[in-house]
Amino acid sequence: MSYFNNNMKIIREKFPNVSLMLQELQANKETSESFSIESGEFDAAWMDAVDGAIGDIKLIFVYGFSQGIGLSDIIEKYPDRLIIVYEPDESSFLHAVHQYDLSPVLEWPKIIWFSLGEDQLNMLFYNICTYMDGELAFVALRQYLNDSFDSLKEVKSKFLEYQFTFESNRLTMNFFGEDWVRNPLNQLHVTLNQPSVIDLNLPYRGATAVIVASGPSLNGDIEWLKKMKDHALIISAGSNIQALLNYGLTPHLTTILDGSPINEKVFSVPGALEPPLLFSLSAYYGISDMKKENMIYAVFQNDLVSRYMLDLDASYPYFYSTPTVSGTAIQAAISLGAKRIVFMGQDLSIQNGQFYASGVKHADQNELESQVQNARFKVKNVFGEENDTTPAFKLMKDSLESVISVFSEVEFLNATRGGARIEGAKWMDPERVYEMIKEESIPQDAVLKVVRELSEKSKNTQAEKVGVLEDRITLLTEELLIVKETLFDMKRKIGKIRELARTKPKKAWDALVNIELAWRDIVNRPWFEAVFLTLNPKSIHDFDRLLPSASLEQDIIKKVDLIHEHLGSLVSLMSDEIPRVMEMIEESMNRIKNETNKLPQ
Incomplete structure (x- = not known):
């Protein structure tokens, strides 16, 4: 049987x-x-x-x-x-x-x-x-x-x-933890008048999307990509917009992921801000500041700041966070309704000594040459041969394959000639891809039209959104002031507890109980992870790993030494961060007020 x-x-x-x-x-x-x-x-x-x-x-x-x-x-x-x-x-x-x-x-x-x-x-x-x-x-x-x-x-x-x-x-x-707090806070105002990916409702259901990265293979196959433009959604992944514009091709949609100011160089190329833009709220805020309209935002599952400030629960359809913007582009394509996704320029390796396609200019040339020379890893390419690659490319490839494995209902094709083999994406040369999709039709303004229509509709809920954001910011500001005082008191008690442990053990145990209760009060606040865990994930995870052994320790002197060293340094760090967080929150509120003033009265 x-x-x-x-x-x-x-x-x-x-x-x-x-x-x-x-x-x-x-x-x-x-x-x-x-x-x-x-x-x-x-x-x-x-x-x-x-x-x-x-x-x-x-x-x-x-x-x-x-x-x-x-x-x-x-x-x-x-x-x-x-x-x-x-x-x-x-x-x-x-x-x-x-x-x-x-x-x-x-x-x-x-x-x-x-x-x-x-x-x-x-x-x-x-x-x-x-x-x-x-x-x-x-x-x-x-x-x-x-x-x-x-x-x-x-x-x-x-x-x-x-x-x-x-x-x-x-x-x-x-x-870069501070960027992960500042970027979402500085882009909350964008959510008032720009649509989210959850508003898209699959406008191009069943379409083919071509996700274009910046790999050197693009130089040889750009003409095939140009032929595909009228038949598939062309989605530019990150810095690839420079390469496409260099070849005179404007995509239907651009996507960004990076949270650092390097994006200013990427999008400083003339024409880079013309296509509609899909960005995560944790991406660098300067690009949405420059573009101002025709944008779609997404919220990543690990963007704790946006999740708290927008009052989103576990049922919200978050984007998966990946080390590569192509992972964002895949999810953008699926949100638009794509049932077939084609990769081009997704080399994830070095070909003929080249790191990027022509036209990509934001990267430091000396750094690129160093990466090419020090590429000590090998990866199997689509032809069964081996390409040189880097640890960063390997991590991108693995994360991309992980995202692909989630969307089993979507057909993935890899049309990156000579690029790394991508598990879950069948190799197909661009010529055959074009023959497959040439009867399909996608207008140049396909995404732009959808975004503009959704932006108009979003005006109906602007007042409600403003209320949620202002309430959250007011509450967070008030609670940070309370926690600031609590941290100051904890810091004072932790400073005295080592002497107490050696002279008055009973008082040391009592002080420990009070410190523990104060710490529990802080970490149980609903915004704790959004602020402090985002700013210092390593410090807090390190303390969490230490906590079980500290709790089990029965020797008061050893126990107090552990608390003094580890919790004491963490409390000092958090105390120092609160003024910077308050400044960021104030800036966010000013941006929301400026946006609100533009709304029809």
């Missing part, structure tokens, strides 16, 4: 990235003739080793799936843990999907990710690093421990290297 259809139904719904891989294998009839069969008997010795590796760790990486028997044992022993699965043998897994009922394992809700084969390994690493909070337990099925121990060690080594790069990028994000 074949279980294929039922297994595939579950895989399509839960793990679309695996579904696409299996469909490709099935089409090529790539089934394995040799594969290991798991024993049906409980392996007590292996499970003892698994127990030792997992302990209290909440996130488990399982190397191997086979027929799901060993994984079932892990699930039964640890039903409360989150599990990520990697099966290196694609064809063996395809055989299992045909021959066994895998539904009890595949349907387990705490398997949060499944990657199949080496091509999906970095996608897996990206998801682990994105959702990982604390340690990761690394375990392998018995047969992989016996037969593929070297491969298993190599995968673990690759993950540790990937994690280092990811954390380096996260530290960079922490450095």
